[in-house]
Amino acid sequence: MTDEAENTSSKVSRRDWMARGALLLSGGALAALFGPALRFVAFPAETNTTEAPRGFLPAGSTARYRPGVPIRVALKGTIKDAWTHRSDVEVGSAWVTRGENDQFQVLSTICPHLGCAISHESTHFLCPCHGSYFSEAGERQEPDGKPNPSPRGMDPLEWKVEDNQLWIKYERFEQGTDKRLSLTRKQEA
Amino acid sequence: MKKLHELLAGWLETRTGIPGALSAHKTQPVTPESRLYRASAAALVMAFAIQAITGLLLAMYYSPSVTDAWGSVWYIHSQVSWGGFIRGIHYFGASAMVVVGIAHLVLLFVTGAYKKQGEMIWISAILILFMCFGFGLTGYLLPWDQEGYWASQVRTGIVGSLPVIGSLAKTLLVAGSEFGNLTLTRFYSLHVLVLPLLTVLFIWLHFRAMGRREKHLIANGQPHVLFWPTQAFINAVAIALVTAVVLLVAFWVEAPLQPPADPNSTYEARPEWYFLFLFQLLRFFEGPMTIIGTVILPGVGTTFLIALPFLDRAPEASLRHRKFWTALFASIFVFAGVLSAIALNNDANNEGFQRAKAAQEHAKASALAMAEEQGIDVAGRIPTYEGYKLFETHGCLSCHAVEGRPDPEERVAPDLSGYLSRQWFRDFLKNPMSPKFFGNAPAAEDTEWDMPAIQHEDIDITSKADIEAIVEWLAAQSGKALVPPIDPVKAAKGLELIEDEACSGCHSTEGEEMDGPILNGYGSVAWLEGMLRAPHDPMYFGERNTMPSFEDIPAEEMNFLLRYLQRL
Numbered sequence: 001m002t003d004e005a006e007n008t009s010s011k012v013s014r015r016d017w018m019a020r021g022a023l024l025l026s027g028g029a030l031a032a033l034f035g036p037a038l039r040f041v042a043f044p045a046e047t048n049t050t051e052a053p054r055g056f057l058p059a060g061s062t063a064r065y066r067p068g069v070p071i072r073v074a075l076k077g078t079i080k081d082a083w084t085h086r087s088d089v090e091v092g093s094a095w096v097t098r099g100e101n102d103q104f105q106v107l108s109t110i111c112p113h114l115g116c117a118i119s120h121e122s123t124h125f126l127c128p129c130h131g132s133y134f135s136e137a138g139e140r141q142e143p144d145g146k147p148n149p150s151p152r153g154m155d156p157l158e159w160k161v162e163d164n165q166l167w168i169k170y171e172r173f174e175q176g177t178d179k180r181l182s183l184t185r186k187q188e189a
Numbered sequence: 190m191k192k193l194h195e196l197l198a199g200w201l202e203t204r205t206g207i208p209g210a211l212s213a214h215k216t217q218p219v220t221p222e223s224r225l226y227r228a229s230a231a232a233l234v235m236a237f238a239i240q241a242i243t244g245l246l247l248a249m250y251y252s253p254s255v256t257d258a259w260g261s262v263w264y265i266h267s268q269v270s271w272g273g274f275i276r277g278i279h280y281f282g283a284s285a286m287v288v289v290g291i292a293h294l295v296l297l298f299v300t301g302a303y304k305k306q307g308e309m310i311w312i313s314a315i316l317i318l319f320m321c322f323g324f325g326l327t328g329y330l331l332p333w334d335q336e337g338y339w340a341s342q343v344r345t346g347i348v349g350s351l352p353v354i355g356s357l358a359k360t361l362l363v364a365g366s367e368f369g370n371l372t373l374t375r376f377y378s379l380h381v382l383v384l385p386l387l388t389v390l391f392i393w394l395h396f397r398a399m400g401r402r403e404k405h406l407i408a409n410g411q412p413h414v415l416f417w418p419t420q421a422f423i424n425a426v427a428i429a430l431v432t433a434v435v436l437l438v439a440f441w442v443e444a445p446l447q448p449p450a451d452p453n454s455t456y457e458a459r460p461e462w463y464f465l466f467l468f469q470l471l472r473f474f475e476g477p478m479t480i481i482g483t484v485i486l487p488g489v490g491t492t493f494l495i496a497l498p499f500l501d502r503a504p505e506a507s508l509r510h511r512k513f514w515t516a517l518f519a520s521i522f523v524f525a526g527v528l529s530a531i532a533l534n535n536d537a538n539n540e541g542f543q544r545a546k547a548a549q550e551h552a553k554a555s556a557l558a559m560a561e562e563q564g565i566d567v568a569g570r571i572p573t574y575e576g577y578k579l580f581e582t583h584g585c586l587s588c589h590a591v592e593g594r595p596d597p598e599e600r601v602a603p604d605l606s607g608y609l610s611r612q613w614f615r616d617f618l619k620n621p622m623s624p625k626f627f628g629n630a631p632a633a634e635d636t637e638w639d640m641p642a643i644q645h646e647d648i649d650i651t652s653k654a655d656i657e658a659i660v661e662w663l664a665a666q667s668g669k670a671l672v673p674p675i676d677p678v679k680a681a682k683g684l685e686l687i688e689d690e691a692c693s694g695c696h697s698t699e700g701e702e703m704d705g706p707i708l709n710g711y712g713s714v715a716w717l718e719g720m721l722r723a724p725h726d727p728m729y730f731g732e733r734n735t736m737p738s739f740e741d742i743p744a745e746e747m748n749f750l751l752r753y754l755q756r757l
Contacts, residue, residue, distance in 0.1 A: 019418035025425035029235065029432035033242060033278070036271035040246050043270045082250075083260035083268075085564040 048187055052091050053077030056160060056167035063164065065098035070120045070136065072096075072109065075170045092170050094157055095120060097136070106168055107138045108155040115175050118154065125154060151178045215417035220406050222506070223399065224423065226302055229293040230399065231424035232431045233317065234392060236286040239435060240324070243279040244381060251331070253377040255370050256569035258333035259449040263560050266446050277439030283325055285435045287463045290318040298518055301506030303498035306405045309398035311498050313391050315491075320388040325461050327380040333373065335549070338450035339458035341376075342368070347471075347483050368452075447549065448556035449569060451578065457545045459536070466528035469535075490521055551594070552577070559756075576753020579746055583739065591757055601629045602736065608757040609667045609712040614660045618643040631735045640695075640705070658683035659692075667712030669755045702727035714751050721750070 043049070057075040065071055073096050078087040095118070097105040107125075109117050116129035124141070125134040130149045133141050138154035158169040174181040191199075198208045219227065250269060252261040265272040294314050297303060303311035330341040345368075349359035364371035407413050414420070447456075460468050467487065474482035493500075501514040508515050536542050559574045566572060580586065586595065588602035597604035603626040607613045621640040622628050643656055662683030665675040687698060687708065695705035706729045710716045719726065721742070725734040742750065 015418050018422035022418055022421040022425035025422075025429040029429045032432065032436055033239070036274050037242065037246055039270040040272060040275050041249065043272075046270065047268075080564060083264040083560075083565050084257070084567060086567050 049082050051080040051187075052170060052172070052184065053079060056158075056169045057091070059094070059096065059159075059166040059168045061164055062098070062102060062161055062166050065096055065104070065166070067098045067100070070095045070097045070125075072120070073168075075168055077170070092172070093117075094168055094170075095125065095138075095154075096159075096166070096168075102161050104159050104161070104166065105137065106157045106159045108157055108171070108173070110155065110172065110175075111150060112152050112155060112173065112175055112177075112180075113150040151176055152180060155180060215415065215421075217400070217416040218403060218407055218413040219416050219420045220403055220411045220413045222300055222406075222411075223302070223403060224420065226293065226296040226300055227399065227420060228423045228427040229289065229296045230395065232427040233286070233289045233293050235428040235431050236282060236289045236435070237388060237392065239278060239282045239432065240286060241385065243275050243282060244385075246275050247279055248381060251377075253331065253370075253373040255333065255373065256567065258331060258373055258569075260560075260565040260569055262332040262334070262446060263557070263565070266444070267557065267561065273443060274439055277442065277444040278435055280444035281438045281442070282435050283321070283328060284462070285431060286321045287318075287325070289431060290314075290321050294318060298497075298515075299508065301511075302399075302402070304501075304504065304506055305402060305409075307398070307402045308498040310395060310402060312495060313395040313398055315494055316391045317388060317395060320384055320391060322463070323384050324380060324388075325463070327376045327384065329461065330373070330376050331380065332446060333450045334447035335450055335454070335456045335552075336445070336447040336458055338368065338452075339456045340460055341372075343458065343460075350479060351484060352480065368450075446553070446557070448552050448574065449571070453582075454578070455545075456549070457542055462529070465532045466525035469528040469532040472532075493517070494521070551592075562756075570749075572749055573753045573756050575746075575749035576751070576756075579742075579750050580753055583742075583750075588736070598624045599629070600624075601631060603627060605754070605757050608754065609664065609669050611660050611664045614663045615656070618656065618659070655682075655686055659686055662687065663708065663711060666708065666710050666716075667755065668710075668714070669712065700728070702731075704731070706730060712755070714755070717751050717754055718747060721747070 057077045059073045059075065072093055074090045074093045076088050077091050078085065079089055079091055093109045095107045095109055097107075099105060107118075111118050111127040111129065111132050113127065113130060113132045116127050118125050118127045118132070118134070120126075124136060124143075125138065126132070127150070131146070132150035133143060133146070133148050134150070134154050135141050138156065140148055140150055140153040142148045155171075155173045157171055160167050171182055171184040174183055202208045247265060250261055250265045250272070252258060262276070265276050267273065269275075297307075297311055297314055301307075326341075326344060330337045345359050345363050348362055349355045351358060360366065362375070364375045403413075459465070467482075470482040470486060471479070472482075474480075497514065497518070501511055503511060505511065555577050556571060556574045559577070560571045563572055580591070588600055590597035590600045590604045590606065591608075592606050597606065603617070617626055620626070620642050622642075627640065643659070658679050660683070661676055662680040665680045684698060687693065687696070692708075695703055696708045697703045698707075698709045700707050700709055706720070707716075720729045721738075722740045723738050724730050724736040725732070725738060730736065
């Protein structure tokens with residue numbers, strides 16, 4: 001052991017026992033906190049701390065939309081944000097383009113690449129962050145062979161028209177994947 | 190071959206010197222007389238570490254703003270996994286730090302650690318203890334509940350009453366003239382940044398001073414042993430003991446959380462147990478004498494404590510050789526203990542306080558249950574709890590009872606406990622003129638006012654099934670969310686009975702003005718609002734009404750009140 005090796009064997013075992021005890025006791029004290037602390041920190045992984053409104057959200061009168069012109073519309077609803085329940089807050093937005101009659105194209109403004117907001121340029125959609133490029137139909141494109149970081153086209157949202165009112169179902173999708181996976185449906189399940 | 194951790198330690202040692210520095214304490218010499226206070230110092234550090242760890246965890250959820258502080262603490266308290274436990278550790282750990290801090294100071298005194306160049310050990314220990322008090326003062330406000338809010342009002346009021354600097358000091362502490370967002374952010378910053386940094390500094394100072402004194406003692410021929418392993422073991426026992434006690438208490442006892450702070454209320458706040466003696470001291474000195482209780486006596490006590498090493502210069506450490514100082518030191522604790530006991534005794538024998546306490550407990554349970562049901566709105570309010578408070582502030586309780594308080598038999602208006610539930614209708618129909626319902630109503634002396642019980646000679650309803658059908662239809666009227674699903678067939682039969690039998694002599698089920706209140710939509714939001722705004726309207730109680738009308742309640746308040754009534 002140490003320089004105090006003149007000790008008898010019983011004394012050595014006592015020292016040994018104490019050293020182990022010291023480590024065990026102080027280690028145990030910290031370990032008792034560790035489990036609950038871990039669960040506490042990881043709580044948001046096992047519970048929905050935020051809840052977006054389910055179902056269709058109002059997007060105004062259909063008369064608001066002119067054929068062929070994409071309009072960015074804010075979707076409002078009641079959300080639960082940890083301890084707060086907030087009503088009439090913008091939960092997200094969509095690019096809405098009216099087609100023939102009452103046909104609509106509704107695309108999420110969230111870029112499938114890394115989640116920036118996609119803007120509309122004169123002839124196409126473009127994400128200003130990393131240059132994801134989409135046609136007006138929301139398809140992923142690579143004009144002039146320029147690389148497009150988005151793994152897929154823009155995400156379409158469900159919509160319906162009732163009494164000349166447009167309703168949009170707000171949904172969020174997994175980012176950075178080729179396949180379109182709904183996070184909203186996953187959360188609901 | 191060397192083990193991996195040895196290789197790593199060697200690598201780190203040559204590049205940083207940290208492993209060597211860490212294990213240096215193992216070979217540190219320890220004199221027998223420092224054994225005990227080294228153990229209590231270790232326990233104190235552990236208590237602080239527990240606070241630091243749990244504080245760090247709580248900060249992941251806590252939000253220091255007037256609208257969110259209570260909500261975030263409630264969220265931790267009742268929603269987050271193990272949140273109540275972690276918060277409990279922090280809550281009871283604060284007391285543990287004070288207990289261990291005082292115990293440490295007592296041990297330092299008993300062993301005479303402030304002698305033989307130990308002055309800084311003593312002074313830094315007092316500074317650490319004062320940090321504990323600072324943590325308590327700032328932390329008490331953070332949940333922004335009634336208790337913390339009102340206790341902090343008193344404390345900042347005391348600061349404001351100090352001579353000369355008071356007004357400025359209070360403004361700086363409160364960050365303005367009134368409590369608000371900036372008060373919370375300021376207290377939060379003090380609590381999680383300023384005080385912890387100072388505490389670490391003082392603990393460091395404390396350990397440096399202990400090490401120095403040890404060297405001095407050994408140089409003067411004191412015997413000694415090495416820190417490792419015996420002292421380490423003693424320290425570990427102290428550490429484990431403190432941790433075990435705090436964790437067990439936090440596991441079994443719920444840390445209190447009072448309803449959200451409400452400046453428009455009265456609340457009898459009490460300080461933490463370790464400030465109770467100051468609270469009582471304050472009661473002895475009033476008016477111009479206040480300063481004796483707030484500044485002079487605490488100041489004298491503190492000065493004495495800090496100056497003790499310089500006052501007691503005799504070299505003997507034994508208690509027998511310093512009876513005078515021992516008596517003086519002990520008298521501080523006796524004095525504080527007696528004052529605390531008086532404060533507790535006063536409260537225990539004060540009926541008014543006990544009543545207020547019971548009302549507070551009721552409000553607390555209601556607020557927590559209501560927050561659970563519907564969360565908190567953007568303004569930091571719990572909608573039905575706002576209704577609960579409005580029900581009291583509008584004086585409803587002076588005529589109605591709810592949830593069995595005040596005594597339903599003594600009220601002049603119907604008992605609203607369980608209002609709109611099937612059981613409420615059942616009880617009411619059985620005996621509408623009992624003291625619990627209209628029996629004590631002033632208008633009831635007029636015989637025309639007599640609503641007959643449902644099993645009455647003039648009414649041909651006898652079977653239990655018929656009564657249940659009527660109850661079913663009535664319960665369906667409110668649209669109240671908490672009524673369990675309605676049986677439509679039963680309710681339809683109930684409506685038939687109501688219309689065919691004696692009820693229809695006084696009550697309409699189609700909104701027509703008759704002698705008694707209309708029954709269609711009874712207890713619904715629209716019905717209740719109409720009735721509250723104009724109970725004397727022929728649609729409701731008409732000429733017989735004795736209830737005041739609440740026609741000018743603002744829409745938002747009315748909404749809270751209606752939500753509350755529907756929840757009863």
